[in-house]
Amino acid sequence: MALLIKRRPKRTKSPISLEEKEPKTEIELGTNVEEILKMLEERLDYTSDIGQRWLKFNHERALLVYFVPLMDSIKLNDHVIKPLLIEKEGEIKEVIQAASITPTKDLDEMISLMSRGASVLLIENDPLVYAIDSTKTATREVNQALNEKIIRGSQESFVESLDKNLNLMRQRFLDGSLIVRYIEVGSISRTRVAVLYLKNIANVEICNTIINRIQQIEVDGVDSGSIIEEALEDSPLSPFPQLLNTERPDRVMGNLLEGRMAVLTNGNSSALIAPVNFFSFYQSPEDYNTRALYGSFFRLLRIFSFFVAMSLPAIYIATISFHYELIPLDLVFTVKGSLENVPFPPIVEAFIMVLILELLKEASLRLPSSIAQTIGVVGGLVIGTAIVEASLVSNMMIIVIALTAVSSFVVPSNEMSTTLRILSFPMMIGAAVFGYLGIVFVLVLIVMHLVILESITMPYLIPLAPFRFSGLKDVFIRMHQIYLNEKPANAKPQKRKRQKAIRNWDSNE
C-alpha cells in the first residue's frame, strides 16, 4: 500500500547552485565574419533552416544570420535590414530600431539567442556580435477555459506561450507588486519557467524553497507539465495532488493574493499553484463569482460528494455483505430482490462496474465530441441495461456506482477526482474483508496520511489539522466577502489582513 511506504526519499546529494552545474566554456568568436559563420555552421551541423543576409555597415562587410522559421519578416525587414541599408554607418544601437539588442562574444550564447528568435548581426573587425530581437513565436490566441468552465466571471484561459500568460497576469496587478522570477530548466530545451509571487504578501521562505527546488532540476528537457510538479512535491508517493493545476488566470490571481506562488512553464497552458491545502481542490472560482449563499451551497455539495465518491460503494458492499441488520427491513427486501439472480459477490460486481465506468470515461475522453456521444449511448444505456438483464450486476450496484461517478466528477480538480476514484478501491476491499471496520480502517489511514502530508512544507489539511477556527470561513462554506477579512494561514502570508472595508457605506450611513 502506497500509504505505508516511507514518504520522503532521502536526498544524499548536497544542493548545488545553478552556476556550478556546468563549467561554462566560452568559445571566443573572432573578428572575421566568414570564420564566425563557418564556426556557427559547423556547430549547427549545417542545419538547413539557417538564413543569411550580407550587408555593408560602417564600410565593413556585415552579415545577418538567423533561423528562418523564427523570424517575423516585417520586423526583420523594417527594423533591422532597412535601417542598415539607409544609414550605412553609425552606432549599431542607434541605427537599429528593435526593442532589445544584446551584444555578445560567446558562440553558445549567440546560438541560444538565435534560438529564441534573435537575428544576429556580425560585422567585420568588430569583436562583438549583436543579437537583435525580431521574433515571431507560433502560439494560439487566448481562448475560453475548456477544462474549468464557469458560468459567471472571467472566461480567459492560459495558452502555451509564457509571455502571453505573463501578459494576462501582469494586467491584473497594476501596482507592480507582482514579481516574476525566470528559471531555465533543461539542458537541451532550456525551457523558461516563471515563478510568480506578490511582494510583501508571499512568504519569502516558501518562495525560496520553490525556486530552489526548481533550480535543482537537472533534465534534458521539460516536455511535460509533470516534471515541474513532480520535482516540487513533498511526498511523491502520496495519492493526493500537492500542487493545484489551473488554466484560469483569475484563479491564479486569487491564489497569489492569498500569498501563494504560481509556477508557469513555457509551453504549458496550466499554472501550478503552491502551497495548497486539501480544500483548495474543492474551491472553484465560481464560488467567488456568485453570491455567498450559492457558493456555500455548492461548496457543501462538493464536500458531501467527496465522501460519497470515496465511500459509497464501500458502504454498500459492507452493508449487503456484513450488516444487513443495519438497514430498515423494507429496504432489505428491495435490495435482496435485486441481488437474487446475481452470481457474483458484491465486491466483484462493484469492480466490474467501476472498470466499465473507467473504460467508458477513458474511451470517450480522447474521441471527437461527435463520436463520444455514441460511446455515451452505447456505454450508458446499452451496457447499463443489458448488464442488469443478463444478471451480471444488480440494479442497486448500478445506482451506487453511477452516483459515485457523478460525485467524483463534481470535484473541480481533475487530479483530485481521479485520486478519489482510485482511493475508493482500497475502501471497497476493506469493506469486503471487514465490513464497516474495514472502511473505517482505510478512512483512518487516509486521514492520518492527510495530516502528515505537506505541500511545500506547509500542512496539507490546514485549517483542520492544525485546527484554525478562523480558517473555516472559507472551507466548508464560502462566507460573505465582508467576513473574509483575513487571508488563509495556509501559505503563511506576510500580511494576514486582506481588506479593510467592503460595505463601508453600511456603517457610515
Next chain:
Amino acid sequence: MNKNSISASQLFFTILQTQIGIGILGLPYNLFKTAHTDGWISMLISGCIIQVITLFHWGLTHRLPGLTLYQMTSKLLGKWGGNFLNIGYVFYYIIVSSVITVLYVNVLKRWLYHLTPAYVLVFLLVVIALYFAKENVRNIGRFFTIVSVFLIILVLLISNAYKEADVRYLFPIGHSGIQNILLASKEGSISMLGFEAILILAPFVKAKSTMTLKMVMLSNCIVTVLYVYIIIACYLFFSPDEILIVPEPVLYILKATQNSVIERIDLVFITFWIISVITSLIMYVYISSVGMQEIFKKKTHRPFVPIVLIFVTGLSIYFSKTDNLVAALSQATNYLIYVFIFCIPICLLILSWIRKGTVKNEA
C-alpha cells in the same frame, strides 16, 4: 522555530484523546458492580483524585523543565537507576498498549466478528499504530485534534438515552455507602488514565508551564463530565436490575434506540470507536518507543515503533485467547498502574525536592 512542538490546545486534545478510549464502553457496568447507582458519584471523586495526581505529575515537569520522563529518571537516579526505571516504563506502556488492543478486540469479537480470529483484528490495530506512532508529537497532536469531532457525535448519540430516562433509578442517592463509592472510584480513576502523557509531552508544548497544567486539568474535567454524563445516561436508561446483565451498556443504549435510516447504530458506533481506541494506542506506543529511544540513545524513535508493536502484537494475541486471560491481564495492569503512575512519579517529585540544589527551577 522548533518544528516539533504542539500548542496548548493541541496538548488538551492529545491528553483528552489519550484518556478516552476503550474504558468507557464498560465503565458504567464496572462502577455499578461496587457502587450501584451511585457510580456517578464515584466518577466525580475519581476526577478529583486524578486532578491531584496530575498536580504531582505536573510538578515533576515544572521542576525539571524541558525534560521527558525518561530524561528525568536519569537525571534524578543516575544513568543506571534511570535506565532501569526507563525499561520498566517501556514495558509498562507496552502492556498498557496490549490491554487496550485486547479489550477492543474482545468487544469486536463479541459484537461483530464472532468467527474472525483475534490475531486478524489485532493486526488491524497494529497496522494503524505502526503507520502513525512513528510520527512526531506535532502530527500526533494535529491528528488527535481533528478526530475529537467524534466525541461530539458520541455525546449526541448518547443523548437519545435521556428521552426514555427514569430519574427514579438514581434514588436514593448515596444508598450504597461511602465505602463502596470510594472503592469504585478506584475503577473510575483507572479509566481516566492518559493524563500521564504530560510527562512525555510537556517539553514539546509551546506554552507556559502553568498553561500546560491548566490544559491537562481541563482535559481531566471534560473527561470526568463526559463520563458522568454517560454513566448517568446508562443508569437512567436501564433499571438497576438490567444493568447487571449488560456489560457494555453504552452499546446497548445505542442498540435500543430506533432510527429510521440506520437501525443498528451501535454497530456503526463500535467501528468508529476504533478512532478513540487507536488514539490511546498510538500515544502509548509512542511513549514506549520514545523510552526505547532514550535507552538506546538514538536520534529518533521511529525504528523502535515496530519493535514495540511486535511485543504488543504478541502479548495481545496471547491474552485475547480466552476471557479469563483478558481479565487476568487487566487485573495485573491495575497493579502496575499504582506503581508506575501513582508511586514512582510522586517518589521522583520528592527526590527532586531533596536534590533541590542540582536541578534548576524555571517557570
